[in-house]
Amino acid sequence: MADEILRTDGLTKYFGGLCAVGDVSFALSDGEIVGLIGPNGAGKTTLVNLMSGAFPPSSGTIHYNGRSVGGFKAHRLNKMGIARTFQVVRIFKTLTVLENIQASLIDRRRYGPWRLALTSLYKRAYSLDADADARQEAERLLDFVGLTDYRDELAENLPYAYTKRLEIARALATRPRLLLLDEPSAGLNPRELDDQIGIIRRINGQGVAILIIEHVMKVIMSISHRLIVLHYGKKIAEGAPEAVYRDPRVVEAYLGGDAHVAH
Amino acid sequence: MTPRTTRRLLTAAGLAAFFTLPLVVTDRYFLHILVMTGIFAILTSSWNLLTGYAGQLNLGHAAFYGIGAYTSAILATRLGINPWAGLLAGGLLAAAAGFLLGIPSLRLSGPYLAITTIGFAEILRLVAMNWVDLTRGSLGLYGIPPLTPIPITSNVSIEFTSERNFLYVLLIVLLLTVWAIRRMIRSGFGVTLKALRDDEVGAESIGVDTARFKLTVFTISAFFAGVAGALFAHYQRLISPDTLSLGETFAILTMTMLGGLGTLTGPILGAVILTFFSEWLRFVEDMVKLDVRMVIYGLLLIVTIRFMREGVVGLLVKLPWWPKTLGKGGSDGR
Amino acid sequence: MDSLFLQQVVNGLIIGSVYSLIAIGLTMIFGVMRISNFAHGDYAMVGAYVAVFVMMWLPGPLGWVNALLAAAVIVAVAGVVSELLIFRPLLDRRTDIDMIMVSIGLFILLENLAQFFFEARPRMLADPFGGNTVDLGLVSTSQLRLFCLAFSCVAIAGLQVFLNRSKTGIAIRATSQNSRAARLMGIDINRIYTLTFGLGSAMAGIGGVLYGTLFAVYPTMGAIPTLKAFVVTILGGMGNIRGAIFGGFILGVAETLGGSYLAMEYKNAIGFVIIILVLLIRPQGLFGQREGV
Ligand SMILES: Nc1ncnc2c1ncn2[C@@H]1O[C@H](COP(=O)(O)OP(=O)(O)OP(=O)(O)O)[C@@H](O)[C@H]1O
Ligand SMILES: [Mg+2]
Numbered sequence: 106m107a108d109e110i111l112r113t114d115g116l117t118k119y120f121g122g123l124c125a126v127g128d129v130s131f132a133l134s135d136g137e138i139v140g141l142i143g144p145n146g147a148g149k150t151t152l153v154n155l156m157s158g159a160f161p162p163s164s165g166t167i168h169y170n171g172r173s174v175g176g177f178k179a180h181r182l183n184k185m186g187i188a189r190t191f192q193v194v195r196i197f198k199t200l201t202v203l204e205n206i207q208a209s210l211i212d213r214r215r216y217g218p219w220r221l222a223l224t225s226l227y228k229r230a231y232s233l234d235a236d237a238d239a240r241q242e243a244e245r246l247l248d249f250v251g252l253t254d255y256r257d258e259l260a261e262n263l264p265y266a267y268t269k270r271l272e273i274a275r276a277l278a279t280r281p282r283l284l285l286l287d288e289p290s291a292g293l294n295p296r297e298l299d300d301q302i303g304i305i306r307r308i309n310g311q312g313v314a315i316l317i318i319e320h321v322m323k324v325i326m327s328i329s330h331r332l333i334v335l336h337y338g339k340k341i342a343e344g345a346p347e348a349v350y351r352d353p354r355v356v357e358a359y360l361g362g363d364a365h366v367a368h
Numbered sequence: 369m370t371p372r373t374t375r376r377l378l379t380a381a382g383l384a385a386f387f388t389l390p391l392v393v394t395d396r397y398f399l400h401i402l403v404m405t406g407i408f409a410i411l412t413s414s415w416n417l418l419t420g421y422a423g424q425l426n427l428g429h430a431a432f433y434g435i436g437a438y439t440s441a442i443l444a445t446r447l448g449i450n451p452w453a454g455l456l457a458g459g460l461l462a463a464a465a466g467f468l469l470g471i472p473s474l475r476l477s478g479p480y481l482a483i484t485t486i487g488f489a490e491i492l493r494l495v496a497m498n499w500v501d502l503t504r505g506s507l508g509l510y511g512i513p514p515l516t517p518i519p520i521t522s523n524v525s526i527e528f529t530s531e532r533n534f535l536y537v538l539l540i541v542l543l544l545t546v547w548a549i550r551r552m553i554r555s556g557f558g559v560t561l562k563a564l565r566d567d568e569v570g571a572e573s574i575g576v577d578t579a580r581f582k583l584t585v586f587t588i589s590a591f592f593a594g595v596a597g598a599l600f601a602h603y604q605r606l607i608s609p610d611t612l613s614l615g616e617t618f619a620i621l622t623m624t625m626l627g628g629l630g631t632l633t634g635p636i637l638g639a640v641i642l643t644f645f646s647e648w649l650r651f652v653e654d655m656v657k658l659d660v661r662m663v664i665y666g667l668l669l670i671v672t673i674r675f676m677r678e679g680v681v682g683l684l685v686k687l688p689w690w691p692k693t694l695g696k697g698g699s700d701g702r
Numbered sequence: 703m704d705s706l707f708l709q710q711v712v713n714g715l716i717i718g719s720v721y722s723l724i725a726i727g728l729t730m731i732f733g734v735m736r737i738s739n740f741a742h743g744d745y746a747m748v749g750a751y752v753a754v755f756v757m758m759w760l761p762g763p764l765g766w767v768n769a770l771l772a773a774a775v776i777v778a779v780a781g782v783v784s785e786l787l788i789f790r791p792l793l794d795r796r797t798d799i800d801m802i803m804v805s806i807g808l809f810i811l812l813e814n815l816a817q818f819f820f821e822a823r824p825r826m827l828a829d830p831f832g833g834n835t836v837d838l839g840l841v842s843t844s845q846l847r848l849f850c851l852a853f854s855c856v857a858i859a860g861l862q863v864f865l866n867r868s869k870t871g872i873a874i875r876a877t878s879q880n881s882r883a884a885r886l887m888g889i890d891i892n893r894i895y896t897l898t899f900g901l902g903s904a905m906a907g908i909g910g911v912l913y914g915t916l917f918a919v920y921p922t923m924g925a926i927p928t929l930k931a932f933v934v935t936i937l938g939g940m941g942n943i944r945g946a947i948f949g950g951f952i953l954g955v956a957e958t959l960g961g962s963y964l965a966m967e968y969k970n971a972i973g974f975v976i977i978i979l980v981l982l983i984r985p986q987g988l989f990g991q992r993e994g995v
Contacts, residue, residue, distance in 0.1 A: 157573065158572075159569065159572075179569075179572040179573055180572045180573075180575050180576055180578070181577075183572075183573060183575035184575045188573070188574070191569075191570070191573075195567045195569055195570035195573070196566075196567070197562065197563045197566040197570060197571075198566050198567075198796065199562060199565075199796075200559065200563065200566065204559055204562075205563075207559055208556075208559045208560060208562075208576075209574040211556040211559075213575040213576065213577070216556065217577070217580060218557065218560075218580050218581045218583075218584035218585075219584055221555065221556050221557040221560070222552050222555075222557045222584060224555075225551045225552045225554075225555030225556070225557050225558075226548060226551050226552070229554075229555065275574060276573070276574070278574070279574050419799065423797065425798075425799050425802060427806075472978065472981060475981070475982070476981055478738070478798040478799075478802070479732070479798065479802060479932075479940070480936065480940075482802055483929075483932045483933075483977065484977070484978055484981060486974075487929075487971075487973075487974030487977060488978075490929075490970070490971065490974060491971045491974055491975070494968055494970065494971050498968070614925070618806065618810055621803065621806070622807075622810075625803060629799075660814075660818070662810055662813075662814035662817075663810075663811060663814040663815055663818060665807075665810055666807050666808065666809070666811025666812075666813075666814060666815075667811055668807075669803060669804070669806065669807030669810065669811075670788060670804055670807035670808060670811065673792070673803055673804045673807065674788070674791060674792070674804065677795075
């Protein structure tokens with residue numbers, strides 16, 4: 106496929122004896138939204154961790170843009186265009202909301218630590234006070250996720266729902282081609298959910314491919330072009346949302362959790 | 369007055385006071401206290417860069433200080449190298465040691481890093497004690513030359529044997545250090561350090577090569593401490609393995625915590641307060657014949673962490689006229 | 703194997719048993735509360751001074767045994783008080799820097815209070831066995847040292863039995879493994895914290911008496927046991943009690959052998975070299991399980 110951006114082959118991750126992800130193969134295309142679902146402990150987060158370089162796979166390969174990237178560090182993959190959010194938010198608590206974005210806006214492909222430290226001595230390197238472009242970009246992103254009112258608030262004082270959005274904005278600021286979202290809607294109320302769906306759609310509208318883990322079926326069914334289902338670390342189904350939703354194996358996987366699916 | 373002008377005025381006033389102080393003070397003992405304050409301010413500021421801003425708990429800062437002191441002292445006494453060059457050499461060798469000590473930080477954090485850094489400083493102290501050929505062991509190195517005079521005209525030159533002239537050199541180095549750290553902290557570099565302090569995994573996810581950033585900040589922090597050590601060597605002109613002791617590190621960290629960890633002015637404030645306070649205590653101790661200084665240090669450390677985590681600066685920021693750098697969340701280039 | 707070598711191994715085991723005893727307390731407290739207590743060795747110092755005073759009143763073997771008991775009790779109380787006043791309020795702090803720093807504050811405070819109250823001159827605890835030596839063929843040692851070894855082993859074994867058999871002990875271990883799960887199971891976490899801190903400090907107190915018996919008692923003696931206990935704890939994996947037991951013996955033997963065959967001056971550095979190597983090669987400790995990311 107010409108516009109395929111990521112492909113995994115036989116991706117496997119063991120934690121000690123536990124096989125968290127086993128022999129998972131799939132591909133993602135440019136600009137699509139793929140939902141990743143499965144019961145608790147199915148290995149969804151682990152899969153996202155593998156794709157974003159949090160730890161290396163035990164076996165199997167990951168190709169990104171045709172290049173084998175298995176075992177690449179997270180920062181390197183991010184520079185190559187893969188950004189992510191976390192199930193348990195990992196924002197920078199002592200930074201302001203604006204600074205959280207600013208931290209992402211630094212062009213790390215060009216600026217390593219030494220260069221950044223030394224240029225700061227004779228130039229206001231990436232200081233928001235001085236860099237008008239960066240400032241505009243940060244303001245735009247804040248506006249995009251609706252956090253303008255909170256820009257100078259410390260991130261640790263943000264209401265929970267907004268920390269999730271801040272993480273999304275922070276990830277976007279690195280200008281990704283592929284965005285991995287780990288349960289971005291967990292704990293949101295219905296109104297916030299609608300906002301969230303809107304935000305994700307608009308991100309995708311800018312040409313960013315999205316892999317989204319989600320338990321909230323309303324979200325997943327309404328935005329995914331395609332679904333992938335994990336169960337005990339194995340991929341048990343893949344395809345159009347409606348078809349997958351009725352797949353007996355999927356229903357089986359959620360058995361006892363029917364209520365969950367109907368959510 | 370806008371906060372910005374207040375800040376500028378305060379800075380200007382501070383600088384003016386800073387540079388006229390050595391002129392108005394004539395008491396040599398008082399000048400000596402000022403010198404020690406300045407040296408500690410460089411140490412606390414550099415330690416704060418590493419531990420306060422980058423979150424890397426370093427309990428071996430005195431090692432960098434000691435490396436700087438010994439390097440410059442040995443170069444000057446053994447090889448006759450100009451002390452001015454020695455300052456740079458001391459800083460650079462300390463920076464190299466900082467890079468080395470940074471390597472364990474790539475895998476360790478919290479207590480593990482703390483104990484590794486203590487171990488590093490202890491091993492160096494033992495080397496300084498026992499490598500008698502090079503360091504004269506516990507006797508220490510003496511006869512270290514002062515900074516070489518700078519010639520102005522053919523028969524006038526500035527000497528650095530007096531406390532006052534030395535103090536000027538020190539103030540300039542301190543100013544450069546604080547200025548550099550301030551520039552770094554307020555740039556993308558500083559934001560990145562704080563990000564990696566707050567959440568390393570989060571920082572990696574936005575493209576921060578945390579390993580290289582940690583090595584860099586260890587190196588930079590150690591450089592400043594090394595220069596401070598070299599300055600001390602040419603001021604005191606006698607150094608011993610005590611410069612590398614845990615006690616020195618504890619003084620540095622108590623000052624910084626008291627002033628305000630992770631703030632720009634806190635470490636300097638802490639150095640001023642505790643250096644003067646210790647000297648004052650000396651008088652009291654002479655009167656009551658008791659050594660209470662360290663007892664008070666210990667208490668101060670506990671009370672500061674328990675009840676005023678932001679240190680003295682955290683209290684000052686609450687004052688209405690104190691200039692705020694940022695909007696709601698901001699305090700002193702936090 | 704010559705007899706000097708064996709002799710050093712035996713010496714190493716004796717001092718190692720004391721390291722284990724002190725380190726167990728540190729590792730327990732870390733395991734349960736995630737507190738790295740840099741003042742731990744000062745609890746040992748307090749214990750040693752308790753012994754000094756008890757043995758002033760009551761010399762001889764009986765006095766020594768009483769000293770050990772008194773040290774355990776008094777230091778346990780001191781530990782619990784410091785836990786309640788200093789450590790517990792910081793449990794929810796954002797970084798572990800606060801906890802480490804506050805313990806350093808406590809270390810500075812205790813060490814200097816001791817200098818304030820007790821003279822700097824080292825005191826020897828009188829040998830309750832009158833300096834009798836024991837000849838074991840190839841090696842010989844004093845009755846006192848053998849008794850130190852025996853006593854640490856008994857204390858360690860006693861603690862192990864308590865942790866493995868008693869309900870409270872099992873609750874402590876459960877909390878150490880997973881405090882959230884333990885709380886959900888209805889374990890009173892705060893009680894466990896207090897108990898652990900008390901027990902851990904008591905171990906340090908007893909260890910301090912033995913340490914003081916083997917070496918000397920002086921106000922700043924706490925620093926070395928603190929550092930040694932950290933070395934041992936890291937060697938065995940932080941929070942790992944069995945690791946601390948083995949780690950203590952390993953460090954004791956490594957130090958005496960290194961001290962006699964390599965360089966005496968660097969004896970105290972041997973531990974650091976070991977942990978730096980361990981941390982770089984096996985950060986989870988020799989006996990620890992590798993934690994996931
Ligand atoms: N770092 C780790 N170390 C050890 N085991 C892990 C680790 N991360 C995940 N696991 C285990 O791997 C399995 C899969 O976990 P994972 O977090 O990927 O599931 P998930 O599908 O994201 O579940 P949830 O819906 O609850 O978020 C679980 O059994 C989990 O306990
Ligand atoms: Mg998950």
